[in-house]
Every structure is written in C-alpha cells, then in structure tokens.
Amino acid sequence: MPKIRYYISGHGLGHASRGCQIINILRRLYPEVRVEVVSNAHAWFFEEVLSRGVPVAHRQLDVGVIQRDSLVMDEVETLRAARRLQRESRRLIEEETRSLRESGIDLAVSDIASKVFPAARGAEIMSVGIANFTWEWIYQDFVARHPDYADVVSALHGEYRQASKYLLLPFHGDFPAEVPQQELPLVARRACRSRDEVRKALGLPANRQVALVSFGGFGVEGLDLKALGRLEGWTFLVESRMGSGAENVQVIVHRALPYPDLVAAADVVVTKPGYGIVSEAIANDTAVLYVSRGAFREQALLVQALSRFARACEIDKKALLRGDWGPFLERALTQARPSESLQIDDGTVAARQLAELVGVERGRRA
Numbered sequence: 001m002p003k004i005r006y007y008i009s010g011h012g013l014g015h016a017s018r019g020c021q022i023i024n025i026l027r028r029l030y031p032e033v034r035v036e037v038v039s040n041a042h043a044w045f046f047e048e049v050l051s052r053g054v055p056v057a058h059r060q061l062d063v064g065v066i067q068r069d070s071l072v073m074d075e076v077e078t079l080r081a082a083r084r085l086q087r088e089s090r091r092l093i094e095e096e097t098r099s100l101r102e103s104g105i106d107l108a109v110s111d112i113a114s115k116v117f118p119a120a121r122g123a124e125i126m127s128v129g130i131a132n133f134t135w136e137w138i139y140q141d142f143v144a145r146h147p148d149y150a151d152v153v154s155a156l157h158g159e160y161r162q163a164s165k166y167l168l169l170p171f172h173g174d175f176p177a178e179v180p181q182q183e184l185p186l187v188a189r190r191a192c193r194s195r196d197e198v199r200k201a202l203g204l205p206a207n208r209q210v211a212l213v214s215f216g217g218f219g220v221e222g223l224d225l226k227a228l229g230r231l232e233g234w235t236f237l238v239e240s241r242m243g244s245g246a247e248n249v250q251v252i253v254h255r256a257l258p259y260p261d262l263v264a265a266a267d268v269v270v271t272k273p274g275y276g277i278v279s280e281a282i283a284n285d286t287a288v289l290y291v292s293r294g295a296f297r298e299q300a301l302l303v304q305a306l307s308r309f310a311r312a313c314e315i316d317k318k319a320l321l322r323g324d325w326g327p328f329l330e331r332a333l334t335q336a337r338p339s340e341s342l343q344i345d346d347g348t349v350a351a352r353q354l355a356e357l358v359g360v361e362r363g364r365r366a
Helices: 014-029 043-049 076-087 089-102 116-122 135-145 148-162 195-202 226-228 261-263 275-283 298-309 317-321 326-333 349-355 360-365
Strands: 005-010 032-037 057-058 067-069 107-109 128-129 167-169 181-183 209-214 234-238 249-251 269-272 285-291 313-315
Touching: 005 014, 014 032, 014 043, 014 107, 014 128, 014 275, 014 349, 043 057, 067 209, 067 269, 076 089, 076 135, 076 148, 089 116, 107 116, 116 128, 116 148, 116 167, 128 349, 135 148, 167 349, 195 261, 209 261, 209 326, 261 275, 269 275, 269 326, 275 285, 275 298, 285 298, 285 326, 298 313, 313 326
Parallel strands: 005 032, 005 107, 032 057, 107 128, 128 167, 167 181, 209 234, 209 269, 234 249, 269 285, 285 313
Antiparallel strands: none
16 A cells, blocks of 8 residues: 655645645545655644544644744744754754655655655655745745855755655746656635535625635734724624724634635635635635735745736735725726636646556556
8 A cells, every 4th residue: 555745834824735635635536545744734724624534743844934924024033943954954854764664655745845855765765846936945035135044045955956856836936957847737725615605604794795814824913903894895804813803804713614615705815925825816716915925935926826817906014004905905806807717726636646656546547
C-alpha cells in the first residue's frame, strides 16, 4: 500500500486549504493510497476541512512570514527566525530522513518547506513541491532591502534545488530552473450549498447586500467595525477574533458553514490578496475588495490575477481602517465581468500526478 507524506506550511490558511483539497480528492479517487500530514498549521483547520482518518503530526519546518496582523509584516524578524531555523537544518533534515525511512514513505510532498527535499533525498525517495512560490523567492525580496541576510536565501536555494519535481499552481513565482516543472490548473474549493441556502442558515434577508470580511485569521489592527453601522442595506460577516461593534456586523459561528459556501453567498469579499481567498473568490465568482498587504512579493501576481479573472477593486488602508467602505463596495459590485477564464480544478489533476508517482495510476491503466 503506497504511502505519501504531505508537508503543509502553517503560514496563513492558503497552503492548508489547497493541500487538504488535494489530499481529500486523492483519498477519494485512490483509497488504496495512505496519506499522512506534517504541518504547524492550526489544528482546528484540519479538523474542519481534512477528510477523516488522515493523521496529522505537528512539526515546524519553515518560518513563513512573521506578521503583527494581516497587513503588517516584520521582514527583519522573519529573516532572523529563518536564520535560526537554518542553524538547526542538519538536525531537522536528519530527523526527517529517519522518520521517512522508518514510516515507509514512498513519496514526500511539500507546500512548501525546503527541508523536505534533502530529507527525501537522504531517504532515497521522490519529493514533489506543490505551490505557487518558494520561501527562497519570497525572501529574495526581503534580502534586497536587508542584504545582511543573503545567507538565508543561499541556504534555501541549496535545499529547494534537491526536489525531484515541482507542480506549479497558477500565479507562481520563480522556482529552481534545474528541477523539472509542470503547470497545474487552479486548485480551489467551490461552494456545496446554494446562495439562498447559506443566507437562510445565517438568518439574512434576501434583499441584504453581504460582505464577507476575510483576513486569514490574523485580523486587522485598528479596524473600526463600528463605522460599518453607517452602511445601510449591508451585512458584514466577520471572523470571531475581530469582534462585532455594529448591528449589521455578524460574527461567523466557527464551523457553522464551510468557508467556500460563505464566499459564494457573499456579494463582495473584503480581504488582502492571499492565495486561498483569491482562488476561492475566482472559483465562486464573488467580487473582491482588496487592500494592500505591503511589500509582499506574491501580491503583485495575485492582484494581476484578480484584474484578469475576477471583479475586483482596491481600497486604500486608511479608508479600510476607518470603515469608509461604501463607495468602494459599490465599485466592486459594478465591475464588468472578466473577459478571460481560467481552468479551475478541484485537485483531481494534482491527485492523479501524485498517484502516478507512487505507481497507482500507472498500475490502473495497465
């Protein structure tokens, strides 16, 4: 029985969202394949989204980006933490190599911790990266502003280049050119319930405009939710950690509804450009009002994707924080439908690629 270990970064929720989607499809199509997860992402997310019976081990193998909230990054502290982790590389890689061997893993998949790849090579198994960027590519931008940390990027490149293959999601940055690469369609979750069903479950009148306020669990420091009370005819759905503050601000009950259902039921998603929410907004044809998340290299690719494949417009940070959303919401709603389309997949293409690499798909065709 083939065994796959899937490593998922704990940075934000986009990595976990697409990773769980691919794993769920893989298990449905190929029940003979055993899958386990290694991640430092929130345990509640896996409990809510990942299919039953997939074991999850909590280990941290990457730093991601250290943030104060959804819109404020600490580049220097991120690079310091990455350097500290790099000092532990030899031990971490040796431990992971031993674990892969002892567990009888046939394929290591990473989204997108670099240490997985030398560990897999040490265990003499294949390793595949599934992502739209590497931390090497993200940190290159940080190091351009903080050149004393060039060693961090150099070390990451040495690890990323040891992958057997990369499966690249749309809107991707550069990956090591010496490693074989293959493009994937967009992996995104679509709603399971109709818009009317979701609104009825939330107790929302059919004539209300609904905005889903989505900031990846980090919240936004200084956001004045009370000011949203001035926007008559609108209901704002917010994460529990953000509080409420106005009669038309409704806190989402944790796990009450799958998140893609909320995205599809909303008229507009108010967010920062993050891969998970951008993908789900595109897949569910929901307009997007976005605010800049600062100098984060991935952002330009996601904003370009929104301009091509979604109805979207930008709100400046000051207007966002003071709750002056009215004109921007109307602008988002009145955007023309995108003229371009994008191939959207539920994870089947990626799942088949992984099954092929452990010999299951190939065996079925034979």
